[in-house]
Amino acid sequence: MTSGQNRWTLALTALVLIAMFVAIWMVFQYVPNERVMGPVQKIFYFHVPAAMITFLSVFLLMASSITYLWTRNQRWDRISLASTEIGLMFCTLVLVTGPIWAKAAWGVWWTWEARLTTTLILWLLLAGCLMVRGYAQNQDLGARLASVLGVIAALDVVIVYKAVHWWRGQHPIVFKSGEKNPLAPEMYTTFMYCIGVFMALFLLMMILRVTVLALENRTQALAERRTGELS
Amino acid sequence: MKNFDFLFWAYNVIWLGIGGYIVFLVLRLKAVSERLQRLEKSSGD
Numbered sequence: 001m002t003s004g005q006n007r008w009t010l011a012l013t014a015l016v017l018i019a020m021f022v023a024i025w026m027v028f029q030y031v032p033n034e035r036v037m038g039p040v041q042k043i044f045y046f047h048v049p050a051a052m053i054t055f056l057s058v059f060l061l062m063a064s065s066i067t068y069l070w071t072r073n074q075r076w077d078r079i080s081l082a083s084t085e086i087g088l089m090f091c092t093l094v095l096v097t098g099p100i101w102a103k104a105a106w107g108v109w110w111t112w113e114a115r116l117t118t119t120l121i122l123w124l125l126l127a128g129c130l131m132v133r134g135y136a137q138n139q140d141l142g143a144r145l146a147s148v149l150g151v152i153a154a155l156d157v158v159i160v161y162k163a164v165h166w167w168r169g170q171h172p173i174v175f176k177s178g179e180k181n182p183l184a185p186e187m188y189t190t191f192m193y194c195i196g197v198f199m200a201l202f203l204l205m206m207i208l209r210v211t212v213l214a215l216e217n218r219t220q221a222l223a224e225r226r227t228g229e230l231s
Numbered sequence: 232m233k234n235f236d237f238l239f240w241a242y243n244v245i246w247l248g249i250g251g252y253i254v255f256l257v258l259r260l261k262a263v264s265e266r267l268q269r270l271e272k273s274s275g276d
Binding site for chain 2: 097201226
């Protein structure tokens with residue numbers, strides 16, 4: 001990584017960290033409380049963008065996994081690994097924030113409702129992607145197995161999204177197709193801002209993680225070559 | 232808002248966790264870049 005790229009990365013990191021604090025301020029100070037649910041509705045501003053980024057990560061995971069299986073180019077495997085880790089992190093965020101809202105709205109932390117259950121399956125699939133990499137006999141086998149699991153995870157995303165329509169679960173649907181936006185202007189602005197912050201976070205994390213993986217691979221290759229030369 | 236202090240703190244902890252992960256990545260990037268530079272330098276010697 002050149003010093004120019006380093007400067008850009010640091011600037012983007014600082015910008016995203018500031019944007020994160022502005023998002024907290026907007027959610028807790030700027031946006032009004034929802035009439036029926038009160039302050040607990042504020043979970044929506046982080047829960048939904050986190051779910052969107054989880055879906056985005058998994059679709060990137062699927063695209064990079066298929067491309068890796070096709071080309072066996074390590075670059076695609078690095079993108080696949082980075083999107084798995086980041087997707088798992090955001091999926092964890094969804095599974096943590098959801099029950100906080102559910103306890104206040106439904107009176108229980110968890111219920112085996114279709115969307116919740118399929119989201120938990122998605123989390124397990126993403127964790128599985130990382131585990132097979134760690135437990136496989138060699139790196140190539142681990143990458144191939146993780147790629148196959150990555151494609152299955154993407155299929156599960158479709159089920160997560162359609163679950164509330166197919167099985168009519170308890171999970172609320174805020175934006176219904178063909179219907180007017182139900183949010184007040186401040187709520188909509190905050191929601192869109194939070195989506196922007198989460199997108200920037202995702203972009204930053206992807207850049208950083210893929211760069212770290214690329215440098216680690218290069219360092220490992222160089223260190224192995226040095227050991228070979230010395231022995 | 233008093234009754235929802237836990238909500239506020241839960242979110243701050245989550246954001247701090249995300250911020251912490253980014254800081255970890257930046258530090259890891261710095262450490263790997265330095266190690267690679269050292270290796271490249273010593274390979275050139």
